[in-house]
Amino acid sequence: GENVEQHPSTLSVQEGDSAVIKCTYSDSASNYFPWYKQELGKRPQLIIDIRSNVGEKKDQRIAVTLNKTAKHFSLHITETQPEDSAVYFCAAMSDNFNKFYFGSGTKLNVKP
């Protein structure tokens, strides 16, 4: 089955700096890669996603890149703000859309 690894487990940045979170996956058949933000005590919220036929996607301060050959994808947050502080999870979905595999999470702390 799929194995998703996520790094780093914790990340502390100064407000205004950029943050990068990286994930690798093992199953070359995986074709959909979402990123979720989970604030303390709340449900995961989808913040951005990318499909395997695209190498990069951007939405305002958030971008995701995908390297299918190397089987890794990354989340980039620019101009970080204190409200970006949360746990971020990457995930990979199997090609038949019926199994999801999450990374172990990255706790991002943005210091004002």
Add this chain to the structure above:
Amino acid sequence: ETGVTQSPTHLIKTRGQQVTLRCSSQSGHNTVSWYQQALGQGPQFIFQYYREEENGRGNFPPRFSGLQFPNYSSELNVNALELDDSALYLCASSLPGLRAETQYFGPGTRLLVL
């Protein structure tokens, strides 16, 4: 906020007991997935239901079972509870069609097994 709801919000059980958790999917969503999230970990995929049939399963033993009803709501049943079953249980529903992979999570049920 999404329309996915779960009940109960919190639950305490003892080892060996059985538990049923419930999920109401967002209107029009015919696919429901269940996840177990241990403290400090990412969600672990349990299984997915599509049109009342199990459509995919993660690495969980058979004592984790589920149902989906004609209105697409769903139940997660866990028999013979173990201490390690203590976790946040999340359900997520998704739309049919081109965006079928986009999942909308419910608030979760926090289960404590003593």
